[in-house]
Amino acid sequence: MEYPRDAIDCDVHCAPAQMATLFPYLSDYWRQYITEAGISLTGLAHAYPPRAPTSAGPAAREQEGPAVPATFDALAERFLGPAAPRFAVLNCLTGFETHRNPYFAAAMASAVNDWLRDEFLGRDERLRASLAVSAGSPEDAVAEIERVGEDPRFVQVLLPVRSDVPWGNKNNHPIFAAARERSLQVALHAWGRAGRAPTPSGFAPTYLEDYLGNQTIAQTQMLSFVAEGVFERHPDLRVMLTECGFAWIPPLLWRFDKDWKGVWREVPWLKEPPSAYVRRHFRVTTAPAHLPDDPAAAGQLLEMLGGPDMLAYASDYPHDHGPGLSTLLQRLDDDGRETVLRGGAAAMYVL
């Protein structure tokens, strides 16, 4: 794909190719647990079927080895060289499915963070990363944020968009408090919690439905963060909605504001219409862009979105979402392109 030059890329993937890569960061007990049970990394094959066009662009699919870079050298050769980003935020989704054993999930999150630091963050000053946490346990997530969150190369806490309960739930608020104490933001990335249906009304029989289900769950999370008052508690918190699209946002906000007017007493801690919180606190990555093919219609959609201020560039390397980015950038003026490619992320993160 054509990469925009010198951009701040908010979603670049890396992942260890096998469990053994993480062994230096796991205790004897967990190494034995993994070895005895034969637990292996699947590369989130259910989320990114290896040969699906959505999982990797043609170049990434033709390469030897896994499409998602497993080493710094692979990342440097395949991505950092060709893309030449100003900064790239690494998202490692290993363990992201949140193993049902909460102790294992916590150990895996720590191992991933230590591996990210050793393999990537110390090797190129343009690299930043999302901080992995055990997404099923707020207590363990807070402990991990306390353990590594002072490292300024971590810029956000990575949470799966599919969660056991909506993220705005008060039981999750300590995660946001711990993040903000360290100037970290939060990212919700597509996919997540194992055993959770991909739609609010149950399981889907096709990958197509499963894949698109990420954006309907993202809507649930957007409502939850706002309605449950997360941004009243943490006015500086920003949430990067990653790989969940954005074309669905305007009609959701129309309805969100309208219904709030009638039943605002349920959430009297909201001081402004819900859309004001969404526009101020949410950022959404440009992959996938989900824009209409008709350039005029794409322009109208951007207008309904309130312009480009909510949008932040992501290549989502090596995943491939088609030509939506170029459609988007063509509809923007120079200021708008600057906001999307650099400005939004630079304002959100401490880089």
Add this chain to the structure above:
Amino acid sequence: MRVVVAPLSEFPDGERRIVRAGGRSIGVFRVGDRFYGIRNRCPHQGGPLCQGHLLGDAVADAPGRVQIVANPLRIACPWHGWEYDLDSGQSFLGPGAAGVRSYGVTLEPGRSLLDSAQPVAAQRTPGPYVAETFDVRVQDEYVVLEA
């Protein structure tokens, strides 16, 4: 136009009467010793405003920490829940946040005029609409609407 609403003795605290004044339907509310008159038509979409709930404001200093403030009083339209200040008719929330037209309600000589200062909404944005409000007074122990 003066409309005799009811004998004072038959209009207890907390009750309301909806009366006709010319072509208009107007709600008269008693809260304590004070009377309010407001048009029974929601400026939003024409709903029967005065059939709605009469509510104190809800204020929160944090999620889950909510208090009801007895004054100001809001009348909530039964159609869409839009709320109007009973005294001033000012709406709160709405498309762009609007207000309702209110009418003054006063008491006849022999009773002191109550403070008619407009209540302030601590945390809410005035809406675009104002509901029509009317004067209501107690005259010779009758509640009288000035519409």
